[in-house]
Amino acid sequence: MxxxxxxxxxxxxxxxxxxxxxxxxxxxxxxxxxxxxxxxxxxxxxxxxxxxxxxxxxxxxxxxxxxxxxxxxxxxxxxxxxxxxxxxxxxxxxxxxxxxxxxxxxxxxxxxxxxxxxxxxxxxxxxxxxxxxxxxxxxxxxxxxxxxxxxxxxxxxxxxxxxxxxxxxxxxxxxxxxxxxxxxxxxxxxxxxxxxxxxxxxxxxxxxxxxPTYTEGAPLQAHVTNLDASPYLGRLALCRVHQGELVRGATVAWCRADGSVERVRITDMMMTEALDRVPADKAGPGDIVAIAGIADITIGETLADPDDPKPLPVIRVDEPSISVTIGINTSPLSGQSGDKVTARLVKNRLDAETIGNVSIRVQNTERPDTWEVQGRGELQLAVLVELMRREGFELTVGKPQVVTQEVDGKRMEPVERVTIDVPDEYVGVVTQLLGLRKGRLEQMVNHGTGWVRLDYLVPARGLIGFRTEFLTETRGTGLIHHVFEGYEPWAGELRTRPRGSLVADRRGAVTAYACFNMQERGTLFVKPGTEVYEGMLVGENSRPEDMDVNATREKKLTNVRSSTADELERLVPPREMALEQALEFCREDECVEVTPAAIRLRKTVLAQTDREKLRARARRG
Known part of the structure; x- marks a missing residue:
């Protein structure tokens, strides 16, 4: 060698x-x-x-x-x-x-x-x-x-x-x-x-x-490990050359993931120097290069000698553990800020993401305008949605769910290894929170500096929505990190969000008078002047059940003067949520409306009468 x-x-x-x-x-x-x-x-x-x-x-x-x-x-x-x-x-x-x-x-x-x-x-x-x-x-x-x-x-x-x-x-x-x-x-x-x-x-x-080691005289083998794009050259394939020599303008064998082999020509080739890509005429074993000329090439495929094509193993990654549904925006306010609102555009964008991101999966659902997108975690999926939002898409995103598997007839769910660092006075409350989520304490270490490290194994669905509650209970001092550990048998039902939602019962602009009355019921997400519609979440109820409220209610004016009529009404600032926080907050019957201008929480079924019918049907069994 x-x-x-x-x-x-x-x-x-x-x-x-x-x-x-x-x-x-x-x-x-x-x-x-x-x-x-x-x-x-x-x-x-x-x-x-x-x-x-x-x-x-x-x-x-x-x-x-x-x-x-x-x-x-x-x-x-x-x-x-x-x-x-x-x-x-x-x-x-x-x-x-x-x-x-x-x-x-x-x-x-x-x-x-x-x-x-x-x-x-x-x-x-x-x-x-x-x-x-x-x-x-x-x-x-x-x-x-x-x-x-x-x-x-x-x-x-x-x-x-x-x-x-x-x-x-x-x-x-x-x-x-x-x-x-x-x-x-x-x-x-x-x-x-x-x-x-x-x-x-x-x-x-x-x-x-x-x-890098190689065999002298061996036929060409170059592995595609990443993808990029150029406005002038189109799709770029980033390759690691394992054997042989890659030459600009040469014809090579493209060994596809489905097993087929096709002869293609490399139109351009570049190497990285510092932070820039510079043209290169040839690349040898060990070099990492970007090549152009193959429009449909994907990650894991091989470029080989056309006379002796020997493909390398296709790159395999761990399976996704979290999924969300992503579809077109179906709210009454759709189309007001985004220019990409059709199902065809959304589907094309999701398909493009799977080409360059090996850990994302996109599957069809019962609805033609909604797809199930699977990934490694909430942050990865939230980043995808945020990128699409900035590109001008309007979307409806469902509550994150875990991806389960069937093994020997048993339902298996993903489990996360969680490491938590908290001041010792919060150990009790953190233990109680994770106990409700079926977490198992593996190890507890006291650093002797007033801080304690807790190692847990927790079902992945128990961590959906946990971070916000954790930071609240530890007064923002706690640190939490988690990573996928494996699959274990389904742990049973977990406690969901303890409080219900305040749901708008009609369309219109939020008034200060309505906010003053609603803030006694819970925490508000909207402020005066915000446009709302029936089924949109305007706050979190202080009680477990949902409550329909009139967020557009106006103060009735009379011609009778009163000494207390114009007292100052103080409003508590609304709670503003980023995309990840909004996804965490959702219940099973709720989703997030995402547009370039706004992030709104809403019920999946908007009409109050339709939601009542569904609840009555669920009670009847």
Whole structure:
């Protein structure tokens, strides 16, 4: 086997907010990609508007830096991956492109559920790991304890530790990504590494991550691991070349996912240098390139030698665990702010999403204008809906539901591994909340600093709508992280939202007089002047049942003067909900109307008389 010593492919994996994108920023700066006087935004790899707004990485992206060594320059292809569990499909795709990983762990928080998820995937592919203990300068860092916890996580995830002993022999780098400093010597808790740059990290990557290997003279094999688009070239396929050579303008064999083989021509080819794609004439084993010319190519397919086509295995990812229904907007206010309102446009957009997102599934329902969209979690589905909203779509989105399976005649449901950090005075209330949701406490650790960590296994449907209640009960101090663990037998009925809804009984504009009377009944979602319609939710009732209210009621004027008639009526500010919060709030008979201008909660059946008939039919059984 031959090797390419001038190239390394590495992915950065970690739990959300442990510093992956910040570390890539520092590596780009120190490799000389930017001029000293160049104005560059923080988290330069997070290029989507939603990524910058939410402060998380949603799509896996790659960059390339050149590092000078005594033997000559080495190109490092670095893939920045999402940290949130809902975007695990992006992580799985990224691992198909690389030969090693950097595992980032926060020096204070330690390994969390997503750390377990991404490390499990890397170990199953037998990729070498470089452990980076990041944020060592945090005042509450506990470096030695976090290293021990990471070793325990490795032992827990290795199926046979004796057979995988080499995986435990990983190098450890201590770093502060924000300061751009790294060292191989463990610093004191809360202090910066003694080294002033990231050179120890670069050298550790070069010595630990193996160079790409290939067989000389082998026929072409290039794996499609991601998709992109160009306004000039159309669809771009991002490929990792495993064997042979890919040449611009050449004819290759396109090995499709359905088993068929077709001869196609590569019209253009580009490689990544820093943050830009530059034209390339050819690419060898280990290179990551973007090619144009194949309009219908999808992720997981192979480009091979036309005379000897040998397809690589199609990329497989974990099955979806959460679903929502997405359809056209059927409310009386539809078509007022969006320009994409037809079923054909919605279906085409959902189909386009499945091409570039391997963890999304779209299935038909009984209605021709509504589809079931399955994904990894509420955030992933909410991001899809938010993107469509910004593109001008008007949608009706149903309550998130879990995707169940039938195994040996038993109904199985997804279960999440939950890690919660709370001040010790809230342990009782959190235990009570998760007990109602059929959660099982696996471990409780008191850090001795007034904070307690709770590890739970909870049915995924028990976590729908849990985050808002959790933050309320812990006064906003609690931290919660969860990741898909597996399937277990159906746990039975769970307690739903404890309070009912305030439902508008007619169309019109909300008045201050009506709000003043309604706020005694519960929490309002609307303010004076808001346009409402029959069946729209205008607030949360303080009691368990729903209540129909007149939100457009006006004060009757008379010609009799009163000394108390014009007293100031003070209104409580309405509760404004983002898209994820609105989806969490929904009950089974409720949905969310999403338009470019507004997010409205509503009943699935709008007419009050029709809802009464359905309730009466349900009571009769």
């Amino acid at each position: 031959a090797t390419r010593s001038d190239l390394r492919n590495v992915a950065i994996i970690a739990h959300v907010d442990h510093g992956k994108t910040t570390l890539v920023d520092s590596m780009l700066w120190q490799s000389g990609v930017f001029r000293d006087n160049q104005d560059v935004a923080e988290r330069v790899m997070d290029s989507m508007d939603l990524e910058r707004e939410k402060g998380i990485t949603i799509l896996a992206k790659n960059t390339a830096v050149r590092w000078q060594t005594p033997d000559g320059p080495v190109t490092l292809n670095i893939v920045d991956t999402p940290g949130h569990a809902d975007f695990g499909g992006e992580v799985e795709r990224a691992l198909e492109m690389v030969d090693g990983v950097l595992l980032l762990v926060d020096a204070s928080e330690g390994p969390l559920p997503q750390t377990r998820f991404v490390l499990r995937k890397a170990l199953r592919k037998r990729l070498p790991v470089v452990l980076v203990i990041n944020k060592v300068d945090r005042p509450d860092s506990r470096i030695a304890e976090v290293v021990d916890q990471t070793y325990e996580l490795f032992l827990d995830l290795l199926d046979d530790p004796s057979a995988d002993a080499a995986a435990l022999d990983f190098p450890i780098v201590y770093a502060s990504a924000r300061a751009g400093r790294a060292t191989l010597e463990q610093p004191a808790d809360g202090t910066l590494p003694d080294n002033t740059d990231l050179q120890p990290l670069f050298e550790t990557i070069l010595s630990t991550v193996p160079p």
